[in-house]
Every structure is written in structure tokens, then in C-alpha cells.
Amino acid sequence: MSLLQQQLAAGSFVVTAEIAPPKGCDVGEALAKAQQLSGVTAINVTDNQGANMRLSPLALAGMLVREGFEPILQLTCRDRNRMALQADLLGAAALGIENLLLLSGDHARFGDHPQARAVFDLDSVQLLQVADGLARGSDMAGKALRGTPRFFAGAAVTPEAEPFELMFQKFDKKIKNGARFFQTQAVFDTYRLKTFMAAARPLGVPVLLGVLLLKSARMARFLNDHIPGVRVPERLIARLEGAADPRAEGVAIARELVAAARAECQGVHLMTLGGEELIPEILG
Amino acid sequence: MIISEQKNPAEILAAIDGLQRLFLVGCAACATACKAGGEEEVFRLQEWLQEQGREVTGSMIVDEACHILRAARDLRQHRAAVDSAEALLVLACGSGIQSLSANTDLRVIGGLNSLFLGNVRRVGQYEEKCSLCGDCILNETAGICPVTTCAKGLLNGPCGGMEQGRCEADRELDCAWNLIFERLKRQGRKGVFARPVPPKNWGKVRKPGKLNLR
Ligand code: SF4
Ligand code: SF4
Numbered sequence: 001m002s003l004l005q006q007q008l009a010a011g012s013f014v015v016t017a018e019i020a021p022p023k024g025c026d027v028g029e030a031l032a033k034a035q036q037l038s039g040v041t042a043i044n045v046t047d048n049q050g051a052n053m054r055l056s057p058l059a060l061a062g063m064l065v066r067e068g069f070e071p072i073l074q075l076t077c078r079d080r081n082r083m084a085l086q087a088d089l090l091g092a093a094a095l096g097i098e099n100l101l102l103l104s105g106d107h108a109r110f111g112d113h114p115q116a117r118a119v120f121d122l123d124s125v126q127l128l129q130v131a132d133g134l135a136r137g138s139d140m141a142g143k144a145l146r147g148t149p150r151f152f153a154g155a156a157v158t159p160e161a162e163p164f165e166l167m168f169q170k171f172d173k174k175i176k177n178g179a180r181f182f183q184t185q186a187v188f189d190t191y192r193l194k195t196f197m198a199a200a201r202p203l204g205v206p207v208l209l210g211v212l213l214l215k216s217a218r219m220a221r222f223l224n225d226h227i228p229g230v231r232v233p234e235r236l237i238a239r240l241e242g243a244a245d246p247r248a249e250g251v252a253i254a255r256e257l258v259a260a261a262r263a264e265c266q267g268v269h270l271m272t273l274g275g276e277e278l279i280p281e282i283l284g
Numbered sequence: 285m286i287i288s289e290q291k292n293p294a295e296i297l298a299a300i301d302g303l304q305r306l307f308l309v310g311c312a313a314c315a316t317a318c319k320a321g322g323e324e325e326v327f328r329l330q331e332w333l334q335e336q337g338r339e340v341t342g343s344m345i346v347d348e349a350c351h352i353l354r355a356a357r358d359l360r361q362h363r364a365a366v367d368s369a370e371a372l373l374v375l376a377c378g379s380g381i382q383s384l385s386a387n388t389d390l391r392v393i394g395g396l397n398s399l400f401l402g403n404v405r406r407v408g409q410y411e412e413k414c415s416l417c418g419d420c421i422l423n424e425t426a427g428i429c430p431v432t433t434c435a436k437g438l439l440n441g442p443c444g445g446m447e448q449g450r451c452e453a454d455r456e457l458d459c460a461w462n463l464i465f466e467r468l469k470r471q472g473r474k475g476v477f478a479r480p481v482p483p484k485n486w487g488k489v490r491k492p493g494k495l496n497l498r
Contacts, residue, residue, distance in 0.1 A: 078436075082483060104443045107435055107453040118436065125440035126483045140483070158444040166449075166465045169477055170441035177480050185444055228445035228452045 002098040003070050004042040005152040008181055008206045014267030015283060016072060016183065016208060017276070018044035021055035030060055034069050036276040039283055042099055044183070044269070047074040051111025058088055062095035072154070073097050076105025081121035082130070086139055089131055093149030100153045101183060102127045106228075125170075125177050128153055132178035155179035157207070158229035159187050159196035168199060175205050183269040185229045186212035188236055188253075190260040197264040206266035211257045213272045213282065214250040217241040247275075254282045285314040286350075286377040287402035287410045288321070291395055297336065299393045300373065305339045306393075307362070307369035309384060311349035311376035319408070320396050321349075321375025329375065329395065341369040349380025356387040366390065418488035424476040426467035431484070434460035439481040 007014045017040045019033050034043055043064060045057040061071035073092050075085065092100070104124045108116045122130065130140055137148045155174040161167035171182070182200075187193050187210060200207055212230070214220050217240040220232040236253055243249035254270075261268045272278060291299075300306065308326050315321030323345055330340045342365025346358050359366055366372070371391040374381045377398040385392040402410035415432040421439070422429055431437050435453035442461035445452020449462035468475040 104436055104438060106445065109435075109453050120436045120438065121486070122483050123436070123438040123440050124443075125480055129480065130483075156444055158446075161442070161444065161446055162448050163462065163465070166442060166462060167446070169465075173440055173477075173480060228447055 002152050004099050007041055008266060013262060014041050015039055016042050016044060017270045018046055020046045020049055021057055021060040023054050025055060027060060027063060031067060033276055034064055038280060042070040042072045044072045044074055044101060047076045048079060051106045051108045053113055058091055061097050065096040071097055072099040072101050074101045074103060076103045077120050077122050077127055078105030078118050081119050082140055085127060089134055090149060098150055098152050100131060100151055102153055103156055124155060125173050128155060128174060128178040152180060153178055154181040154183060157182045158185040160192050160231055161229055175203055182207045184210040186210040188232050193260060193264055208267040208269040209261035209265045210269045211254050213254050213275050214240060216246045251278055251281055255284050258282060285317060285402060287399045288315055288318050288377045288396040290320050291397055296395055303370045305341050305369045306371055306373045307341050307366050308343035309372055309374040310345040311380045312345050313348040315376045325375055341365045349376035349383055352383045352386055355383035359387050419485050425464045426475055428460060428464045430460045
């Protein structure tokens with residue numbers, strides 16, 4: 001059983017963070033970053049995030065295992081058909097990776113290969129089912145596996161998406177089809193977090209709040225304009241704008257969100273975007 | 285119908301490089317409706333080719349260029365003009381172009397790009413609603429196709445990029461899943477939301493497709 005699974009089962013407050021594989025095959029920096037992630041239970045390894053082509057997350061997650069870290073392998077449906085997805089899932093198991101975050105994936109249109117043919121042979125709900133099936137010993141064709149993988153599969157949720165009801169039915173569907181934990185898209189509005197958690201809590205699946213470190217008002221505006229599902233309230237943008245040290249203000253905002261997560265959720269998923277050394281301060 | 289558009293002049297010029305005598309073909313069906321390969325476009329192409337110093341040995345508009353035997357018949361009727369050309373330049377969808385290439389050993393050059401199977405909103409405004417997946421799910425999705433009108437073709441509800449019911453891939457467009465959800469709600473049905481939809485059986489789209497009713 002992965003440490004992440006154990007800690008969530010024990011009801012501990014869990015911290016995860018993420019690293020992006022490099023664009024290129026030099027993993028030195030990514031591994032050094034992993035070293036910096038103190039107080040973190042597991043490390044998400046992103047999969048061609050934002051549809052920008054990078055080193056395979058499977059490879060980096062495997063190296064993290066070798067170095068004694070616990071990865072959460074992100075796997076999107078955008079770039080692989082059902083055969084490749086199953087092959088990668090089995091590969092992950094062989095490399096000692098148990099934690100998964102199964103996603104549909106950002107549309108290729110926004111990345112650095114907009115001419116790519118997007119696959120989406122499966123969607124995230126179906127991929128959860130498939131991982132579950134593999135862990136029960138058979139592939140999508142019903143064929144028995146030699147060696148059955150052990151997975152702890154999670155999924156993503158966007159608590160602020162509207163209409164709420166529509167977003168929520170998908171969340172519920174993911175749980176019914178094998179999602180055993182969630183990491184949320186970055187949330188900044190604690191009121192909306194409370195609304196979401198009030199509905200989510202009865203379903204009994206741990207939710208880790210996505211906390212994104214804001215570094216400037218400009219960055220906040222960029223997120224609002226370009227990142228689907230992320231909404232930084234004007235009130236926070238004004239705080240960053242008025243601050244003598246916007247970076248410190250960003251850390252303060254992140255600390256407040258972590259505090260909200262302690263009250264509402266079962267953990268946080270930190271997205272520090274190069275500010276890894278600030279994690280101890282954010283967790284305070 | 286099949287929505288198509290003309291290739292740009294530079295592309296057409298490159299495709300006919302080194303060719304002097306051309307026979308032009310249009311299509312009276314979809315390509316005409318798309319203003320890509322009807323009488324008018326064939327006529328304009330003819331004038332333009334002459335300006336480029338090419339000779340047009342003749343032209344014809346096939347009723348439906350996708351009709352293989354009809355294309356053959358029309359070609360036979362224009363045999364003299366066709367035989368004196370070095371190539372056919374065809375303003376029809378890719379399917380139509382191949383009806384012609386199936387019926388002659390002359391070089392066949394396509395002047396259009398085929399875009400999608402389209403519905404007509406009004407003349408000149410076309411929308412893709414179906415991508416011929418071979419396993420139609422519309423009965424469960426309130427008559428709105430997620431395979432085609434969701435930018436990711438998802439089958440179990442919206443992705444995380446939906447915002448205010450708009451699509452991640454294009455904020456000008458409605459999220460297909462929001463439309464499905466709203467319409468099912470108005471109909472008082474759960475439809476596709478009642479069950480996890482299994483992965484699509486792409487095996488039902490046989491490639492190349494063939495249907496023989498005789
Ligand atoms: S599900 Fe969509 S793509 Fe498939 S046949 Fe029906 S309308 Fe066409
Ligand atoms: S926003 Fe809606 S229509 Fe657009 S890709 Fe996501 S689910 Fe599909």
C-alpha cells in the first residue's frame with residue numbers, strides 16, 4: 001500500500017506537490033527539485049501539462065521511485081489510445097508506481113504541438129474503470145494478466161466549475177468508477193470551497209485542495225485569462241497589487257488557503273511553480 | 285453534406301506545375317452548395333487558369349461527383365475534351381475526386397479540401413454535428429452528439445476545462461455537456477448521466493467503410 005493511501009486512510013492531513021518533467025532528457029533539475037520538497041508525502045509528475053511536450057512522466061516517476069520518493073503518476077487520455085494507456089499503467093506497476101492521477105488532459109490546441117492529433121480514445125471515467133480492471137487482474141479485452149498491478153487511483157475535480165450540478169455529477173461518477181482520492185484544480189475562494197466540500201464530504205472520498213502559489217498580480221490575471229477553471233478573486237489581486245513584497249503576500253495567501261484546507265479537506269496539493277523552497281513557510 | 289473549401293491559388297498552381305492542358309470537373313451537389321465547386325467556381329477557375337497561360341480543354345459538372353458510375357458516364361460523354369487534356373482538375377470533395385480517379389488513368393488533381401460532414405445553419409454557414417462514429421449515442425444524449433460537438437469527444441460528462449458552460453477549447457462555443465445536461469433536465473430524463481458510458485467501440489467503424497445492400 002502506498003504511503004499516500006496509508007496516510008489518507010489514517011485520516012492524516014496529507015501534502016502533495018508536483019514536478020514537471022524537463023523538456024529534454026536531462027532530469028537532474030527535476031530530481032534536485034524532488035529533494036527540496038520537504039514535508040510532502042507524494043509528488044505528482046505531470047503529463048505533457050498544458051499540452052506541452054516533455055519527457056515521459058512514466059520515466060521520471062520511475063526514477064523517483066528509484067531515488068526513494070513516492071510519485072503520483074499523472075496520465076492523460078489526450079495522447080494515448082486504450083492500448084497505450086494500459087501498457088503505460090502496467091509499466092508503472094512494474095516500476096513500483098502505485099499512485100495515479102487519471103485525467104482527460106488539456107486540449108492540444110493550447111500547447112506547443114497544436115497540430116497534434118488528439119486521441120481521447122477513453123475519457124477519465126473510463127480510464128479509472130480500466131485501471132480498476134487491471135488491478136482486478138484483467139485488461140479491457142478481458143484477458144488475464146501475468147502479475148496483477150496494485151494501484152491507488154485518483155482523479156481531478158474543478159470545485160468552482162459552473163454549472164455546479166453538472167461538474168458534481170462527474171465528480172460522483174468518478175468516485176463510482178474507482179477514484180479513491182481527488183486533487184482539485186487551484187481554488188482561491190474559500191466560500192466556494194466550503195460549498196463544494198459540503199456536497200463532497202458525504203461521498204467519503206478524500207479531497208486534497210489545490211493551492212497555487214501566486215507570485216504577482218500579473219500572474220493572477222494571467223491565470224484568470226488563460227487557465228480553465230481557475231479564478232483568482234479581484235480581492236486577492238488587489239492584495240498582491242498593493243503589497244510591498246508581492247511574493248510574501250502570495251505566500252500569505254497560500255497559507256490562508258492551507259488553513260482553509262485543514263478545516264475542510266484532507267490535505268493540500270501544492271503547486272509552487274519553482275518556489276519549492278517556500279513550502280515549509282506555506283505549510284507553516 | 286460534405287463541407288469543402290477551395291485550396292488556395294498557390295497550392296493549385298503548385299499542383300498543376302508543368303501541366304498545360306486541363307479538363308475541369310465540378311460537382312452539382314455538396315461542392316456547389318459550399319460555393320467551392322459549382323458552375324460558377326468552375327467558370328472562375330477556367331478564367332483564372334487561362335490568365336495563368338493554361339489551356340482548358342473543357343469542363344463538366346457531375347450531378348454528384350461521389351457517384352462512381354455517374355462520374356464514369358459523364359467522363360465518357362466528354363471523351364474528346366478529356367483525352368486532349370493532360371490532367372483533370374476536380375473541384376469536389378475527396379470522395380468525388382476519387383470517383384473520377386477511379387475512372388481514368390489520366391492524372392487527377394483535386395482543387396478542394398474536404399472539411400467535415402456538415403449541417404446547414406443557413407446558406408454559407410455550416411456546422412459539424414456528426415462524425416459518423418458507427419455507434420450512435422444520440423438517444424441517450426438528448427440528441428446532442430458529444431463524440432463530435434465536445435472538443436475532446438468525452439462520453440461521461442464535461443472535462444475540467446468547462447467554464448460557465450463554455451468549452452475549454454473555444455470559449456465562444458457552448459460545452460456540449462452543458463447543452464446535453466440542460467436539455468435532459470428539461471425533458472426530465474437522466475439519459476447518459478444514468479450510467480457510466482463504456483469506451484466507444486471504434487471497431488464498428490470499419491475502415492475502409494463498405495455497406496452492400498444488394
Ligand atoms: S454518436 Fe455522434 S458521431 Fe456517432 S453516429 Fe451519433 S451523431 Fe454521429
Ligand atoms: S469544455 Fe465541454 S465540450 Fe469542451 S472539451 Fe470540455 S467537456 Fe468537451
